[in-house]
Amino acid sequence: xxxxxxxxxxxxxxxxxxxxxxxxxxxxxxxxxxxxxxxxxxxxxxxxxxxxxxxxxxxxxxxxxxxxxxxxxxxxxxxxxxxxxxxxxxxxxxxxxxxxxxxxxxxxxxxxxxxxxxxxxxxxxxxxxxxxxxxxxxxxxxxxxxxxxxxxxxxxxxxxxxxxxxxxxxxxxxxxxxxxxxxxxxxxxxxxxxxxxxxxxxxxxxxxxxxxxxxxxxxxxxxxxxxxxxxxxxxxxxxxxxxxxxxxxxxxxxxxxxxxxxxxxxxxxxxxxxxxxxxxxxxxxxxxxxxxxxxxxxxxxxxxxxxxxxxxxxxxxxxxxxxxxxxxxxxxxxxxxxxxxxxxxxxxxxxxxxxxxxxxxxxxxxxxxxxxxxxxxxxxxxxxxxxxxxxxxxxxxxxxxxxxxxxxxxxxxxxxxxxxxxxxxxxxxxxxxxxx
Numbered sequence: 001x002x003x004x005x006x007x008x009x010x011x012x013x014x015x016x017x018x019x020x021x022x023x024x025x026x027x028x029x030x031x032x033x034x035x036x037x038x039x040x041x042x043x044x045x046x047x048x049x050x051x052x053x054x055x056x057x058x059x060x061x062x063x064x065x066x067x068x069x070x071x072x073x074x075x076x077x078x079x080x081x082x083x084x085x086x087x088x089x090x091x092x093x094x095x096x097x098x099x100x101x102x103x104x105x106x107x108x109x110x111x112x113x114x115x116x117x118x119x120x121x122x123x124x125x126x127x128x129x130x131x132x133x134x135x136x137x138x139x140x141x142x143x144x145x146x147x148x149x150x151x152x153x154x155x156x157x158x159x160x161x162x163x164x165x166x167x168x169x170x171x172x173x174x175x176x177x178x179x180x181x182x183x184x185x186x187x188x189x190x191x192x193x194x195x196x197x198x199x200x201x202x203x204x205x206x207x208x209x210x211x212x213x214x215x216x217x218x219x220x221x222x223x224x225x226x227x228x229x230x231x232x233x234x235x236x237x238x239x240x241x242x243x244x245x246x247x248x249x250x251x252x253x254x255x256x257x258x259x260x261x262x263x264x265x266x267x268x269x270x271x272x273x274x275x276x277x278x279x280x281x282x283x284x285x286x287x288x289x290x291x292x293x294x295x296x297x298x299x300x301x302x303x304x305x306x307x308x309x310x311x312x313x314x315x316x317x318x319x320x321x322x323x324x325x326x327x328x329x330x331x332x333x334x335x336x337x338x339x340x341x342x343x344x345x346x347x348x349x350x351x352x353x354x355x356x357x358x359x360x361x362x363x364x365x366x367x368x369x370x371x372x373x374x375x376x377x378x379x380x381x382x383x384x385x386x387x388x389x390x391x392x393x394x395x396x397x398x399x400x401x402x403x404x405x406x407x408x409x410x411x412x413x414x415x416x417x418x419x420x421x422x423x424x425x426x427x428x429x430x431x432x433x434x435x436x
Contacts, residue, residue: 043290044429051096056270067098070121074304078146078320091280138264146258151250164248181212181227194253278370325417333366338398379425
């Protein structure tokens, strides 16, 4: 207990120092002020590219981090398209940052190389990111992706179950709890725990869990009454194979975020490299917006994705990259702390985190200033709230059940961009100049 207290004290001190360091980067090169761009690429990125300094290259070489390593997860929708495009289009190299891209099947395996420092850029959902923070890993989240990645309870087409409330009382045919296949320790488990509690269902009486990775869940194996995967496994089962149907979805119970994070050392010592990473992420999203079919072509060249149906990848790009305004990348710190706090509390209460996460610690980890500068270069206004919240939304973040908000399941078309209030300067995309 004394050890945990000491760790927490150190984390508080680190958070305070990090916040203080935002405006005082004495030893690091200063970030250039944004000037009006001379021109834009077809996909809307201002030219010329801002390149990193020789000093930053030398610092990376001294650390043994040159070329830089960016770790990503090909099976994870939204994030995968951005990093595949960054790699194929050499968007980091265009800024002078030599980079190797390394693929991992899941957050926990990716975290191992990030913790060791062998990767300086990583991607994780709410569970892996909270784990890094809890372990006092020097991590800084600079951009969001895969927001509201769909988690659903899915049953075989011939199942008698029509809704999650039908689980009450267990399986009448076997006189046993319904068996649910789930990847324990994942965001899917968190959603399911919340949904079961909201519907007054009891683990051990109404349902039981069987630990099962998403590829196995996709098979809807015999002896399993339902599975709880996240996309793209959901769409693979429901839309492509047409072997199952959803009886519940996570939207009323939680709001999901994924994040791209970098080593804190980059922020503290070479902020122009941190900025280059943020710029490349935003530019990749713009390239995807202009070139959705070419994005799928690029993804099918990845050895981890080449066997997937083209129609599946196209649907995932439409849902997780091009559904919302591209400003979805912006990390609203206070908003996501309130939502993430429930995840942290649940992890702590179930002894999966050593200490609860404070708002100061979370604020130190979330670093929106880099995407903010990217938006400023584009002439975009900083959004006041995430784009999936409609005007006049009556809910309160952190206090579910949530009233409906914008999702792929209830939207008829992608959000228009730009609209009134989205720009502060003229911006050109696909040959058309938009003005504030």
